[in-house]
Amino acid sequence: TPETAGFPAKPPAGQPDRRVAVLLPLPLREAYDYRVPEGMALVAGDFVEVPLGPRRVIGVVWGPGAGTVEPGRLKAVVRRFDVPPMTDVGRRFVEWVAAYTMTPPGFVLRMAVSVPSALEPPKPMLAYLRKQGAEPPPGFKMTEARKRILALLEEGPPRTPAELAEEAGCGVTVVRGLAEAGLLDPVMLQPTRLGRPDWHRPGPALSPDQQAAADDLRERVASGSYSTVLLDGVTGSGKTEVYYEAISAALEQGKQALVLLPEIALSAQWLDRFARRFGAPPAEWHSELTGAQRRDTWRAVAKGEVPVVVGARSALFLPYPDLGVIIVDEEHDSAYKQEEGAIYHARDMAVARAHLGGLPVALVSATPSLETKVNADSHRYARIELPARHGGAVLPDVELVDLRRDRPPARHWLAPSLRKALTDTLAAGEQAMLFLNRRGYAPLTLCRACGHRMQCPNCTAWLVEHRLARKLQCHHCGLQQPLPHACPECGEEGTMAACGPGVERIAEEVAELFPEARAAIMASDTLHGPRAIQEMVESIGRHELDIIIGTQVMAKGHHFPMLTLVGVVDADLGLNGGDLRAAERTYQLLHQVAGRAGRGERPGRVMLQTFMPEHPVMQALAAGDRDGFYQLEAEMRLEAGMPPFGRLAALIVSGEDPTLVERVAMALGRAAPRSETVHVLGPAPAPLALLRGRHRRRLLLKAPRSTQVQPLIAEWLDKVEIPPAIRVQIDVDPYSF
Numbered sequence: 024t025p026e027t028a029g030f031p032a033k034p035p036a037g038q039p040d041r042r043v044a045v046l047l048p049l050p051l052r053e054a055y056d057y058r059v060p061e062g063m064a065l066v067a068g069d070f071v072e073v074p075l076g077p078r079r080v081i082g083v084v085w086g087p088g089a090g091t092v093e094p095g096r097l098k099a100v101v102r103r104f105d106v107p108p109m110t111d112v113g114r115r116f117v118e119w120v121a122a123y124t125m126t127p128p129g130f131v132l133r134m135a136v137s138v139p140s141a142l143e144p145p146k147p148m149l150a151y152l153r154k155q156g157a158e159p160p161p162g163f164k165m166t167e168a169r170k171r172i173l174a175l176l177e178e179g180p181p182r183t184p185a186e187l188a189e190e191a192g193c194g195v196t197v198v199r200g201l202a203e204a205g206l207l208d209p210v211m212l213q214p215t216r217l218g219r220p221d222w223h224r225p226g227p228a229l230s231p232d233q234q235a236a237a238d239d240l241r242e243r244v245a246s247g248s249y250s251t252v253l254l255d256g257v258t259g260s261g262k263t264e265v266y267y268e269a270i271s272a273a274l275e276q277g278k279q280a281l282v283l284l285p286e287i288a289l290s291a292q293w294l295d296r297f298a299r300r301f302g303a304p305p306a307e308w309h310s311e312l313t314g315a316q317r318r319d320t321w322r323a324v325a326k327g328e329v330p331v332v333v334g335a336r337s338a339l340f341l342p343y344p345d346l347g348v349i350i351v352d353e354e355h356d357s358a359y360k361q362e363e364g365a366i367y368h369a370r371d372m373a374v375a376r377a378h379l380g381g382l383p384v385a386l387v388s389a390t391p392s393l394e395t396k397v398n399a400d401s402h403r404y405a406r407i408e409l410p411a412r413h414g415g416a417v418l419p420d421v422e423l424v425d426l427r428r429d430r431p432p433a434r435h436w437l438a439p440s441l442r443k444a445l446t447d448t449l450a451a452g453e454q455a456m457l458f459l460n461r462r463g464y465a466p467l468t469l470c471r472a473c474g475h476r477m478q479c480p481n482c483t484a485w486l487v488e489h490r491l492a493r494k495l496q497c498h499h500c501g502l503q504q505p506l507p508h509a510c511p512e513c514g515e516e517g518t519m520a521a522c523g524p525g526v527e528r529i530a531e532e533v534a535e536l537f538p539e540a541r542a543a544i545m546a547s548d549t550l551h552g553p554r555a556i557q558e559m560v561e562s563i564g565r566h567e568l569d570i571i572i573g574t575q576v577m578a579k580g581h582h583f584p585m586l587t588l589v590g591v592v593d594a595d596l597g598l599n600g601g602d603l604r605a606a607e608r609t610y611q612l613l614h615q616v617a618g619r620a621g622r623g624e625r626p627g628r629v630m631l632q633t634f635m636p637e638h639p640v641m642q643a644l645a646a647g648d649r650d651g652f653y654q655l656e657a658e659m660r661l662e663a664g665m666p667p668f669g670r671l672a673a674l675i676v677s678g679e680d681p682t683l684v685e686r687v688a689m690a691l692g693r694a695a696p697r698s699e700t701v702h703v704l705g706p707a708p709a710p711l712a713l714l715r716g717r718h719r720r721r722l723l724l725k726a727p728r729s730t731q732v733q734p735l736i737a738e739w740l741d742k743v744e745i746p747p748a749i750r751v752q753i754d755v756d757p758y759s760f
């Protein structure tokens with residue numbers, strides 16, 4: 024096996040043999056040296072195949088070899104792939120993210136080389152569709168796995184046998200069996216053809232504010248230098264229209280544009296709108312793509328054939344030859360924080376990527392994160408404001424419904440005033456939305472006889488009843504079990520009772536109150552995939568529904584002209600739990616939900632049901648005083664030395680054996696760096712103290728804003744021996760705490 028070379032590799036001193044350091048997309052801290060065979064020419068960034076023990080793996084030439092391994096023991100590079108090399112900026116970005124998040128560089132590289140098959144020239148691939156009307160031959164047994172495959176093929180594009188097997192969690196032979204039985208239609212998948220957005224197409228006539236904002240962004244793109252700008256404007260003020268101009272400016276220069284969206288799979292409306300503006304859709308990058316789509320997109324990006332990518336956070340790691348602008352839409356959204364593997368915040372990494380590549384990045388939001396707001400206030404970031412809604416649409420009126428006085432009937436959740444508003448809205452022929460960020464029927468099931476609560480055996484979480492699916496589910500690990508008829512603790516029958524509301528229960532109440540109204544639930548588990556969401560969104564747009572009962576899925580960017588009433592069932596929901604960002608996040612979410620109302624000609628009305636009408640979040644929402652809320656929140660954070668005025672980093676110690684976890688956490692606690700300004704809190708139970716069967720303890724390092732926490736943590740971890748059964752994750756800038 025090759026020996027390790029220094030990282031980053033140093034040029035060999037007077038060594039005649041040709042060697043390169045190759046970084047492999049594995050959890051490795053260093054690049055390995057390999058010999059360059061006779062007749063092969065390599066440059067830094069080249070994608071290569073190399074031997075690693077008995078295996079062959081792909082890697083990226085990271086620089087000249089270090090020369091510490093004897094020439095005779097060096098293994099040779101097997102081959103070079105015929106794709107453009109990873110750019111200098113791309114490699115520096117991998118190193119930067121690795122250093123910042125304290126993740127091995129190889130592990131970060133894995134995000135950049137996520138589709139090995141994309142390195143080969145694409146071949147047409149055999150894929151299958153469901154054969155319409157085909158019946159199974161006599162004696163053919165419909166196993167569960169076979170049924171799953173057929174169900175998968177009812178939806179979505181044709182897929183290769185390997186993709187189907189993976190999605191259905193079975194072997195490829197199951198797919199072959201179905202094909203032999205004549206139930207599938209073979210098709211040859213040609214490489215995906217990606218559209219070419221056309222920047223010559225004119226956009227709409229912009230208002231003077233919008234025009235000034237667009238000019239500013241265009242200038243930044245044209246300058247070809249780094250800057251971060253906050254595009255700050257109320258929902259409906261035309262932020263999207265304005266950043267389209269920045270995209271257009273990048274394309275005009277022959278560069279690429281990247282748009283990050285927090286939940287791209289939910290963004291069909293965004294894609295349609297982009298296609299109307301630019302005559303062709305952008306390339307998409309997210310977890311819902313099939314393997315073939317990933318392969319073709321990655322390869323096309325590397326070859327410079329993709330002008331615009333819209334994607335989730337991982338799109339930052341695609342091999343752009345010459346990126347001209349990055350847009351981070353809804354920059355405050357917590358979905359940008361990646362919590363597994365390499366733990367990073369995509370918004371912050373987008374800023375780093377822009378800095379390394381010398382290009383502008385626009386952070387877009389109606390409710391910026393406090394971090395970004397403070398950076399803009401202190402002029403570290405520029406700010407562009409769009410103060411008014413386009414076309415004079417007014418912001419909705421926000422009313423607080425005090426649940427202590429305006430009480431819903433027992434076992435019901437909608438207050439009399441909200442019921443009245445719903446009645447009026449329906450009578451006016453308009454639409455209403457009820458928002459509750461809780462999937463399922465009830466968040467807690469308990470036994471009325473003995474008080475036993477149904478809890479997930481693997482996680483610190485209650486099991487949530489899903490009445491439509493007739494199951495109890497854990498929303499953290501996905502565990503499902505049938506709803507018990509008898510209490511598992513005391514054995515009493517028929518005593519299990521649902522506590523509290525989820526969207527399914529609200530739907531039940533709506534059906535009881537307004538039996539004639541057309542109502543539907545919109546949640547991630549009732550809508551399967553982006554297509555179902557798009558159909559629902561279109562159906563709402565055509566006014567085929569009167570009342571929509573939705574979770575967070577509904578809060579995002581949709582535009583419904585007939586929607587005039589938004590009722591928030593439990594506005595306090597996000598405020599419980601003591602998380603430092605609870606108030607900020609609740610404010611942002613409710614503000615965004617409220618923004619769904621009155622986007623058309625008709626004015627909107629928002630009603631927030633709360634037990635805490637005096638809470639600053641509720642007061643700010645009711646008064647429409649966004650900046651007042653931010654100021655109060657900023658003062659509290661400043662006083663506590665919390666982000667963005669102080670820095671935090673977390674160590675999460677996890678393992679299956681709680682005693683060992685505790686012992687390691689205590690040892691880390693004793694070895695913790697401490698000074699007048701640096702404090703370590705804990706060990707304490709992590710927010711989910713038990714997750715997927717692993718016990719988790721957390722230590723929190725708190726330091727002044729100017730502190731470089733990475734060297735402190737590196738030194739800290741060096742002092743403690745971590746047994747192999749224990750995992751220590753480093754979370755620099757944890758999102759929730």
Ligand code: ADP
Pocket residue numbers: 227228229230233256257258259260261262263264265413582
């Ligand atoms: P935001 O991104 O700030 O929420 P959008 O860009 O989505 O705002 O604009 C809100 C609505 O107003 C969209 O339907 C958009 O097409 C429309 N709109 C915004 N600016 C203009 C304009 N200058 N001309 C025509 N329509 C516009």
Ligand code: ZN
Pocket residue numbers: 479480481482484497498499500501502715
């Ligand atoms: Zn669980």
